Amino acid sequence: MADPTTEASRLEALCKSLGNLWSEDDVIDVTQDISTEKLTECRLTLFGKLYTRPNVNFQAFLSTMKRAWRIENFSCTSLELGFFSFTFKLEAEKQKVLDAGPWSFSSNLLVLQQCDPDIPDICYDFSHCPFWVQLFGLPFGRVTTEVVREIASKTGEVLEVKLEAKGNSNYKVGKTRIKLNLATPLKTGVVVNLGNKKLWIEFKYERLPHYCYSYGRIGHYTTACKEIPYKTTRLEEDLLGNFSNWLQAEVRELSPYGKIFYGRQTQLIDDVEMVPESPMEAQSHES
Template structure:
């Protein structure tokens, strides 16, 4: 937190210097009074959201879709700034339920929600991260334990939760982890591990995966609109040479090209 404070002070000093005669540190109004208690209580029930890639959307359809998905007709949804939304709930329990399952789609676009942050303008909220459920495929049966799954996915983001699912008494189980991903970085298609001298490739499959680029692997756009790796450059000898594909989706029962 100290480094963040120092960065903020440095930015303020730079701003004052650039403004020169128009502005000085003496012109800064210092307000140390606490916000009204009723406003603080109201904000405690608010989530701030953004639709990734900021598509042009029908606001009424957006409201109806989310209310159905959340099974909550009483949440108040308002558009506060371009591409930013406020979701006000009737109780802290309702709000927390949404945060605990923070992975929602509208028209296959990722909807990111964040808790209210005191003294922070809406345009300063960070929507570059989101927690997604990642399933691991290809692990030997005897290795499918929580410790192993956590170790496997730790290099793709902050691991928040790990679950091993399967019928009671059955050896055949599947491992999944909720991982906070940096949405500005490419999705990881998998991981190569070595078990007792044998190399094994593990596929990662992402639950409820929104639009993502088959060229660069970043969520939020399609390959034809990719600025990092132009679409035509991915074609060799008339065949697509994509490093990413539909196999990253959980619902697609297909092994990756790796």
């Protein structure tokens, strides 16, 4: 919801727009407190919106989410195309779903928001979504909560920092949970200045749904990109795009940019066999 100053200015604009269509008698004071039962229901409810392609089979969607969440006993209501409410029986189950995200259906990102008892369902913001982001290439001596947080802040609002042991050793790697702006391209990495040297640190995104290999935005394929027309990318000639599968945490190798920085290749097209991503290609991979 808007801050009080913005809310006041919007109310003033509404009154001017309505003119004689309203009077002070149309202002209703609701003084009754929200019941404990209703507060509990709100606390156990999440709103979810499919970021793109909202017209999906509801039963298939519900069945898929039950399997993914490993929770059978929750209710799901379709409020409109691609917009759902989920009400859970237990707080722990709801929180598990929030903490283990992001979630997708058929590679289509499902953005979740906690229900607020005083916010209308039309006012929820689904333009941001938390993702776990790993810092690839950060030296062992620099893996601290403070350093990880500072580097990760270049991608968005940092919600949580984790330093995890790698295998059975004491070697730890850093990752953060970041609220990403879905309207902007994914950030590939940053240059870190250590004083006596500079390093290229890459961002690897966990559970990344489909995204554009030319513009880097979540929610559409390269062939459907409005920012960079597919014919201008030369991806159909198997040439490298600005982004590729190396953004995914499962791909444990340097991006072409990292390879250039560390002297492992001299041109973006060296050592990389690139096949353009498309809906047809994705379907064939799934099958």
